[in-house]
Amino acid sequence: MPTVAPTKKVNNPSSLAMHCTPACVLSQWGLCTAIVFSYLVLALQADLRLAIALLVAVTAGVMILICICLYTASRYHWHVSPGQVMVVAILIRAFFVLRPPELSDDLFRYLWDGLRLLSGHNPYGLPPAAVPAHEAGPAALLARVNHADLTTIYPPAAQWVFTAGAALKSGLIGIKTVLVIFDVMTCALIVRLLRILEQPSWLAILYAWHPLTVLEIAASGHIDAAGMLFLVVAIYLLVGQPQTAGLVVPRAKPQWRRVFIAGVCYSMAVLTKLFPLVFFPGMLILAGRSRRIVFCIGITVGVLTLALPFFPDIQNAWATLSLYARTWEFSGFLYRCMCLTPLSGIQTRCLIGGGFAVALFIAYRPIGTRRPPIAGILDRFRFLALAFLLLTPTLHPWYALYLVLFLPFSPASCGIVLSWAVLLAYRVLIPYALLGRWIEDDLTPFLIFAAPVAAWLLQRLTADDPQYFHPRPKNARQRPADL
16 A cells, blocks of 8 residues: 555545644644754754764754655645745755855855956866966965866856856855755746646645755755756746646747747756756657757757857866766765776776666656656656666765755655765765864765665555655646657
């Protein structure tokens, strides 16, 4: 039997009122208050690096509270309004916006690149350590830039976002403010997309209230917030508007403009963080067969517009990207296991890359034989994000943000568990903050990998429905037009 019973339509208003008793409403607000208070406890810590154990415990509690909210909303028909989702989302992010980044130092590189572009220099021209003294930024900022001997790895769209944040003249806070605004807009679009898919808006709390999005965007200021917004905007433009007959992709002539803009937005997502490239086949399906050329034209225009101002120096970023692909690793359990074999590091990475290619084949192969519903395509996006996290040699916690992005549309238990388990990787900051030593272990990658696998196995043994908290949509048989 399913762990959570699917939501049933309640035709009798008095019956619905029986579910929404004053006690239920008070409990609902009590859960929301507990979640807000939990984030406040973290925000009041002097240095999150010195409170990793508390961070892990509090975020685990928040995830449990979120799951309780989802369960009760699904079982007892609580009305968690979009306004309530957004108010809590904005409040918990506001706690962290003014904090300096402590869990990651990527934000210092963002500011450096933004200031370089503002001053008229190409950020791809020289690595920070090689910039002449008369052109260099503040020495204090340069000292905090990680891998200052390497040219920036961040794509062109990310550079424009860095510049917009740096132009606010508020330093790190300016960039974080821009990214948090993007993140809140993503929350709102997720609510809108859930309505289009005829799913309840309360599923949006899987993103809007999730500890990973709050800590990695509002607290650490990762550029993924911009990439996810551009990706969600592209999906929203392709999906179209809800109709009385159910989910359709509009065919009207004005929609060609929407498809073109969607292509531009998708190019911005890819040129912010390269990972959305793996969603390209699914995006073509959403565009529809007759509009794919327009979508690709939009992508081409977006890429050229964003990237041409950085030529020819942008080619220097490939050296950094190649070094990253060949040598960097962190918390990758499968990679660590395979390194115990006679295979070389390059051979191991190629084998892992082949494994992800198999995941791509599994995700998109059925598209050629049958037409999946739009929600099914988003589920494939979630699957690919999950597969990447399990296979990658380098697994920083913020890499799981794209997984969290698709959890509201595909809330599988293994994804929910993994999206929290990646925070265990911050254990490495305890000796680093106290002793200045970066000490990794083998247990943490194992726990990060084992947690979602155990959740998947447990769900398989105890439930018929692989998706928790997910009532079947009314339009489950609807397909994207023009496949």
